[in-house]
Amino acid sequence: MTKLFSPITIRELTIKNRLWVSPMCMYSCEGQDGIVGQWHLVHLGSRAIGGAGMVIAEASAVSPEGRISPWCPGLWSDDQIAPWKIITDFIRQADSTSCIQLAHAGRKASTHRAQSGSGTVSIADGGWETYSATSEAFEGLAAPKQLAGEKIAGIVEDFAQAALRAKKAGFDAVEIHAAHGYLIHQFLSPVTNKRQDEYGGSLENRAKLLLETVTAVRAAVGESMPVMVRFSATDYVQGGWDQTQTNQVASWCKDLGADLFDLSSGGLVTGVQIPVGPGYQVTFAKSTSAATSADVAAVGQITEAHQAEEILRSGEVDVVLVGREFLRDPYFGLRAASELGAEIDWPVQYQRGRWPSA
Numbered sequence: 001m002t003k004l005f006s007p008i009t010i011r012e013l014t015i016k017n018r019l020w021v022s023p024m025c026m027y028s029c030e031g032q033d034g035i036v037g038q039w040h041l042v043h044l045g046s047r048a049i050g051g052a053g054m055v056i057a058e059a060s061a062v063s064p065e066g067r068i069s070p071w072c073p074g075l076w077s078d079d080q081i082a083p084w085k086i087i088t089d090f091i092r093q094a095d096s097t098s099c100i101q102l103a104h105a106g107r108k109a110s111t112h113r114a115q116s117g118s119g120t121v122s123i124a125d126g127g128w129e130t131y132s133a134t135s136e137a138f139e140g141l142a143a144p145k146q147l148a149g150e151k152i153a154g155i156v157e158d159f160a161q162a163a164l165r166a167k168k169a170g171f172d173a174v175e176i177h178a179a180h181g182y183l184i185h186q187f188l189s190p191v192t193n194k195r196q197d198e199y200g201g202s203l204e205n206r207a208k209l210l211l212e213t214v215t216a217v218r219a220a221v222g223e224s225m226p227v228m229v230r231f232s233a234t235d236y237v238q239g240g241w242d243q244t245q246t247n248q249v250a251s252w253c254k255d256l257g258a259d260l261f262d263l264s265s266g267g268l269v270t271g272v273q274i275p276v277g278p279g280y281q282v283t284f285a286k287s288t289s290a291a292t293s294a295d296v297a298a299v300g301q302i303t304e305a306h307q308a309e310e311i312l313r314s315g316e317v318d319v320v321l322v323g324r325e326f327l328r329d330p331y332f333g334l335r336a337a338s339e340l341g342a343e344i345d346w347p348v349q350y351q352r353g354r355w356p357s358a
């Protein structure tokens, strides 16, 4: 019995294996209305057919101004529910499960899509004014406005409403994006949060937006649905956000109803040294696991079946998330099972192409 292809149950959801697709922006809502279409169905659906236990849909905005780019998807409007439902139905029929990453980009919003350059999209070209914990710009982007304290409750409510829509859209789980230098991370980190109000200063205050969001999202989705949180475990900056703060805040999130932590890193500022390499963020997941006893997911340059299996065999990581390997090969799940000799069900339509078990 492999660890990678053993099931995991979180609340009332059982996921058939521990090899999940990491959220990845596609910048492909061509109507610039946050509505997903054929690209998303084929992209996410292929990976469900390809053996992933869970497919996590990309950063999806809780408000129009929370989009990274005008081409990013969202769940701020009821009109966005039905197109997502087509995708979650397909993923379920393919014997997989679905999750959506709910996000607000803050000062990193209103950018060009990766396909067409960098920098801020001007208001004349369909962009918008951004806001953040701070009024300092992310390098290369327009300066945000510092968010007034009385507007913060509205953002928490946007996350809650989007989570409710995610449930209506058929998602099995939701993930709150608190990583990669987006709005919640901008509040968490002392590098970008120098506020004097109740959302700045102490760790408790900097974490307040996230903790209120976890509470509101849990209340919105009810008790049965898994709620996950993605953190950047470090800013790679002296005096910035780090593993110790991550572990403390994760443990508060757990007390408020979060189930699984997904440990990434960086993204808050440019110009830092990130020691990338195979499995380079696994130690972050192990640390949060030890500190919180919650389920954790490791991500980052996990590209091979045996590597993923070894990470899980440590007993300190519960799930592996795979990004780019799933872009190279949507059937990575089926291939990994064959390489590990795990007996899994293939899609019946694909049976004749089955790889022999190793």
Ligand SMILES: Cc1cc2nc3c(=O)[nH]c(=O)nc-3n(C[C@H](O)[C@H](O)[C@H](O)COP(=O)(O)O)c2cc1C
Pocket: 022, 023, 024, 025, 026, 058, 059, 101, 177, 179, 180, 230, 264, 299, 300, 301, 302, 321, 322, 323, 324, 325
């Ligand atoms: C094209 C692309 C888009 C991404 N978009 C997101 C995203 O929407 N949300 C997120 O948290 N991470 C995003 N990431 C980061 C991935 O989820 C993952 O953490 C990262 O690629 C490292 O894993 P890998 O080495 O397996 O690719 C993106 C990565 C790629 C390559």
